[in-house]
Amino acid sequence: MARYWPEPPYLHDTAARTGILLVNLGTPDAPTAAALRPYLKEFLSDPRVVEIPRLAWWPILNGIILTLRPAASARKYASIWMQEGSPLKVHTERQAALLADHLAQGGHGHVEVEFAMRYGRPSIQDRLQAMRARGCTRILVLPLYPQYSASTTATVTDEVGRSLARMRNQPEIRFVRDFHDDAGYIAALARNVRKYWAAHGEPERLVMSFHGVPRRSLELGDPYYHECTKTGRLLAEALGLPPERALLTFQSRFGKAEWLQPYTQPTLEALAAQGIGRVDVICPGFVADCLETLEEIAMECRDAFLHHGGKAFHYIPCLNERHEWIETLAAIAIDHLGNWLGQARAAETSPPARDARPRKAGAGH
Ligand SMILES: C=CC1=C(C)c2cc3[nH]c(cc4nc(cc5[nH]c(cc1n2)c(C)c5CCC(=O)O)C(CCC(=O)O)=C4C)c(C)c3C=C
Ligand SMILES: [Fe+2]
Numbered sequence: 001m002a003r004y005w006p007e008p009p010y011l012h013d014t015a016a017r018t019g020i021l022l023v024n025l026g027t028p029d030a031p032t033a034a035a036l037r038p039y040l041k042e043f044l045s046d047p048r049v050v051e052i053p054r055l056a057w058w059p060i061l062n063g064i065i066l067t068l069r070p071a072a073s074a075r076k077y078a079s080i081w082m083q084e085g086s087p088l089k090v091h092t093e094r095q096a097a098l099l100a101d102h103l104a105q106g107g108h109g110h111v112e113v114e115f116a117m118r119y120g121r122p123s124i125q126d127r128l129q130a131m132r133a134r135g136c137t138r139i140l141v142l143p144l145y146p147q148y149s150a151s152t153t154a155t156v157t158d159e160v161g162r163s164l165a166r167m168r169n170q171p172e173i174r175f176v177r178d179f180h181d182d183a184g185y186i187a188a189l190a191r192n193v194r195k196y197w198a199a200h201g202e203p204e205r206l207v208m209s210f211h212g213v214p215r216r217s218l219e220l221g222d223p224y225y226h227e228c229t230k231t232g233r234l235l236a237e238a239l240g241l242p243p244e245r246a247l248l249t250f251q252s253r254f255g256k257a258e259w260l261q262p263y264t265q266p267t268l269e270a271l272a273a274q275g276i277g278r279v280d281v282i283c284p285g286f287v288a289d290c291l292e293t294l295e296e297i298a299m300e301c302r303d304a305f306l307h308h309g310g311k312a313f314h315y316i317p318c319l320n321e322r323h324e325w326i327e328t329l330a331a332i333a334i335d336h337l338g339n340w341l342g343q344a345r346a347a348e349t350s351p352p353a354r355d356a357r358p359r360k361a362g363a364g365h
C-alpha cells in the first residue's frame with residue numbers, strides 16, 4: 001500500500017475553495033445483523049470508545065458482543081428505520097443540504113457542505129478526499145456533538161488526523177470543539193420545547209436525557225459531564241423551570257461498569273412510582289433523532305414509565321431540520337470559518353444582529 005493517497009490534479013488559477021464537513025457518529029447500512037456486525041466492530045474497536053486494555057477487550061468483543069449484539073440491535077433498528085434509511089443518516093444528510101442552502105442565501109454559496117459518519121458510511125476519509133478533489137484547500141470539521149467528549153468529538157479529530165497523514169498536499173483544517181453553551185443552540189432547544197408544550201400542554205417534570213459515558217472518564221478529566229450539566233441548567237433557565245421540575249439524566253449504559261448517574265430509565269420508573277403522572281423527555285445531546293432517542297427513549301423508556309404507574313409520557317423530538325437549528329448551525333460555522341470567508345464579504349453579507357450576538361449563553365457552571 002502506498003504511504004500517501006494519489007493527489008487529485010492540481011487546479012491552476014482557481015480560488016481556494018472552502019468546505020464544511022459535518023460529522024455524526026455513524027449507523028449501519030441496513031437494519032440487519034449482517035450490516036450491524038461490521039458497524040459495531042468498527043465502533044467498539046475504537047480505543048476512545050472502550051478504554052479497556054486491548055488484550056482483555058478483544059475476546060469479549062469478538063467472542064461475546066459481536067456474536068449476540070448484532071441481531072438484538074438489528075431488531076431495534078428495524079423498529080425505527082425510515083423509508084430513506086437510518087434516521088441518524090437521513091437527518092444528518094438533510095441538515096447538510098439545509099445548511100448549504102442557508103449559507104447560499106446569506107451570500108456564502110461558494111462554501112461546500114458535506115457530511116460524514118465517524119463509523120460506517122460515508123466515511124470521513126472518503127469525504128475529505130472528495131472535498132480535496134473538488135479543490136477545497138480549507139476545511140472546517142464540525143462534529144455534531146454539542147458536548148465535547150473524548151469518546152465522540154476526539155475520535156473525529158483522530159480520524160481526520162489519520163486522513164491527513166495519508167495526504168501529500170494537505171488542506172488547512174479547523175475544528176469546532178463543542179457548542180454546549182452556544183446561545184443559539186440553547187434558544188433553539190427552548191423554542192422546540194415551548195412549541196411542543198403549546199401544542200400538547202406542559203408536563204409535571206421535564207427529563208433532559210444525555211447519552212452516558214463511563215464514570216471513570218469524568219474522573220480522568222473528560223469535561224463531558226460538566227458540559228451536559230451546563231446545557232441542562234441553561235435550558236431549564238431559558239424555559240423558566242425551577243430545578244425540581246427539570247431533571248438531568250444519562251442513558252444508554254453499556255456493560256457492567258458504573259456510568260454517569262442518574263440513569264434515565266430508573267429515574268423515570270422512580271418518578272412514576274412517586275405518583276408523577278406526566279413526564280416529557282428531551283435529549284439535548286443529540287441534534288438528530290436516532291436509535292438512542294426513537295427506540296431507547298420513545299419506546300423502551302415510555303414502556304417502563306407507564307408500566308410503573310405513569311399516566312402520560314411524551315418524547316420531544318430532536319432539533320433535526322428545525323429552522324432555528326439550521327440558523328444556529330450556520331452561525332457556528334460562520335464564526336469558525338472567520339477570515340476564510342473573506343473579511344469584506346463576511347461584513348457585507350452576514351446579518352448584523354446574528355454576528356453581534358453573544359455566543360455564550362451563560363457564565364460559570
Ligand atoms: C460502548 C460504549 C459507548 C460509549 C462510550 C458511547 C458514547 C456515546 N455515544 C453517543 C451517541 C450515539 N451512540 C449511538 C449508538 C450506540 N452507542 C453505543 C455505545 C457507546 N456509546 C453502541 C454500542 C451503539 C449502537 C447501537 C447499539 O447496539 O446499542 C448512537 C445512535 C446511532 C444510530 O445509528 O442511530 C448515537 C447518536 C454519544 C453522544 C456518546 C458520548 C457522549
Ligand atoms: Fe453511543
Ligand SMILES: [Fe+2]
Nearest residue numbers: 252291292296
Ligand atoms: Fe442505546
